[in-house]
Amino acid sequence: MTLERGCIQVYTGNGKGKTTAALGLALRAVGWGLRVCVFQFIKGGGPYGEHLIADKLAPLFTIIQTGRPGWVNTKDISEDRRAAQEALERARVILASGEYDLVVLDEINGAVRFGLVDVEQVLELISLKPETTELVLTGRNAHEKVIEAADLVTEMREIKHYYKAGVPARTGIEM
Amino acid sequence: MTLERGCIQVYTGNGKGKTTAALGLALRAVGWGLRVCVFQFIKGGGPYGEHLIADKLAPLFTIIQTGRPGWVNTKDISEDRRAAQEALERARVILASGEYDLVVLDEINGAVRFGLVDVEQVLELISLKPETTELVLTGRNAHEKVIEAADLVTEMREIKHYYKAGVPARTGIEM
Numbered sequence: 001m002t003l004e005r006g007c008i009q010v011y012t013g014n015g016k017g018k019t020t021a022a023l024g025l026a027l028r029a030v031g032w033g034l035r036v037c038v039f040q041f042i043k044g045g046g047p048y049g050e051h052l053i054a055d056k057l058a059p060l061f062t063i064i065q066t067g068r069p070g071w072v073n074t075k076d077i078s079e080d081r082r083a084a085q086e087a088l089e090r091a092r093v094i095l096a097s098g099e100y101d102l103v104v105l106d107e108i109n110g111a112v113r114f115g116l117v118d119v120e121q122v123l124e125l126i127s128l129k130p131e132t133t134e135l136v137l138t139g140r141n142a143h144e145k146v147i148e149a150a151d152l153v154t155e156m157r158e159i160k161h162y163y164k165a166g167v168p169a170r171t172g173i174e175m
Numbered sequence: 176m177t178l179e180r181g182c183i184q185v186y187t188g189n190g191k192g193k194t195t196a197a198l199g200l201a202l203r204a205v206g207w208g209l210r211v212c213v214f215q216f217i218k219g220g221g222p223y224g225e226h227l228i229a230d231k232l233a234p235l236f237t238i239i240q241t242g243r244p245g246w247v248n249t250k251d252i253s254e255d256r257r258a259a260q261e262a263l264e265r266a267r268v269i270l271a272s273g274e275y276d277l278v279v280l281d282e283i284n285g286a287v288r289f290g291l292v293d294v295e296q297v298l299e300l301i302s303l304k305p306e307t308t309e310l311v312l313t314g315r316n317a318h319e320k321v322i323e324a325a326d327l328v329t330e331m332r333e334i335k336h337y338y339k340a341g342v343p344a345r346t347g348i349e350m
Contacts, residue, residue: 024195
């Protein structure tokens, strides 16, 4: 099966559920035999549950982590930018190849927000999307030009979050 | 592995990404070896991709559909209510059993909204949650009492949706 028409989806906002919504789309797509690539920016840490499950969903599900371990060094982004620029080059090849029916660019909005990737580079990446490929971009503070380029945009808005009640990020749920 | 502490999460709002966020959580949890049950209210149709993938994720992933095929008959809810009440009884047994680390009550907010399940019944169901079980409730227009009972609430807010541009629900993406 292939998609007749691929759209561009954006999941943004300060609430929980952006990456997981993309992973849920991936799960659903793999169920239908679609080929999925989840390409993660600024997520060099882990492993996360989505990496540990990859073998079970192979060969339809591919997940690629990029970025340095730990969070972005906002005092000196040079290393993070170099890693993100390398990642961007890989993402271009993956998206343009047409080998995937669904491509998730996880946390690419964050990469833009931190200045690791320029928004024009993201727009150029989006322009490489084959017609039948669904493209999903995640991360808070999506750039307005990315929102403009998208067909579907959902803002995940935090109404209540348990980290404020002292619940730390938990393996199996947040990771 | 088990969770040290299970929380109550709600995904609501009119935007896309509620069920998929829950499915993404399920994917991640199964990656860590957690036992997941996705219990769907008013979703008798399909199959959806999440049903087709279930075998690959077994035995950690269980998905149960309930409800009549098609959407709720809002002119006469009696049959839908009967199905939802039966489903509620099954959900009680599943949640209280402690056999699952993550239980998703998909579209239960919709079941309340349509009068198929009373909000007090949902609160009573929530009260059965074992301490180490994570509970996720989805569906738009979550009742304020459910929001109050939750530890984490995300509103998926529609900023832009492609159905307004004439893109129909697509197999592999929306189903």
